[in-house]
Amino acid sequence: MPLEGKYEPSPAKWVRDQVELYERTGGREGNTLRDRGLPVVVFSTRGAKTGTVRKQPLMRVEHDGAYLMVGSKGGAPDDPVWVANLRAAPDQVTVQDGPEPWDGVARELSGDERSEWWDRAVEAFPDYADYQKKTDRQIPVFLVERRG
Numbered sequence: 001m002p003l004e005g006k007y008e009p010s011p012a013k014w015v016r017d018q019v020e021l022y023e024r025t026g027g028r029e030g031n032t033l034r035d036r037g038l039p040v041v042v043f044s045t046r047g048a049k050t051g052t053v054r055k056q057p058l059m060r061v062e063h064d065g066a067y068l069m070v071g072s073k074g075g076a077p078d079d080p081v082w083v084a085n086l087r088a089a090p091d092q093v094t095v096q097d098g099p100e101p102w103d104g105v106a107r108e109l110s111g112d113e114r115s116e117w118w119d120r121a122v123e124a125f126p127d128y129a130d131y132q133k134k135t136d137r138q139i140p141v142f143l144v145e146r147r148g
């Protein structure tokens with residue numbers, strides 16, 4: 001089930017265009033990172049301040065039906081804003097990897113579990129390792145599993 005409420009598209013044109021194309025075609029188009037050909041998944045979160053629905057495509061890091069959200073933002077100094085959304089409302093998240101979104105619950109990983117998933121993330125998208133080198137912050141990662 002999609003999150004209820006008003007959807008506020010990303011201020012970044014390339015991001016909102018990708019979400020629009022992905023949703024319009026049920027994930028048949030707009031499902032890779034630009035010219036890289038690596039798969040992406042569309043996640044929705046609840047805006048921590050506005051309460052609006054926010055959508056972000058992220059690289060597809062999947063294992064046993066669970067999906068990782070990697071807050072890399074290209075190695076920028078600050079976390080992506082959606083990280084605050086997830087910390088405030090971890091049960092307000094959907095995952096769309098194909099035609100239909102499903103309801104999930106997110107949890108921020110630490111310790112050994114984070115290391116294990118970080119390795120999966122770098123395997124799926126090697127640039128994550130370079131992004132981590134570029135920034136002083138530890139890149140936050142959230143595991144999303146099916147609700148209920």
Ligand code: F42
Nearest residue numbers: 047048049050054056057058059071072073080081082084
């Ligand atoms: N970003 C990544 O971090 N990792 C990836 O693996 C990744 C892959 C990727 C693939 C394809 C693609 O098209 C984009 C990809 N991105 C990836 C970019 C990603 O989709 C996000 O755009 C990026 O992570 C930045 O997230 P952001 O939340 O910082 O986005 C900004 C531009 C944004 O939308 N800001 C909004 C704004 O209006 O400025 C606010 C969004 C928001 O949620 N606001 C909250 C609210 O209440 O509505 C307030 C939250 C608060 O407490 O401040």
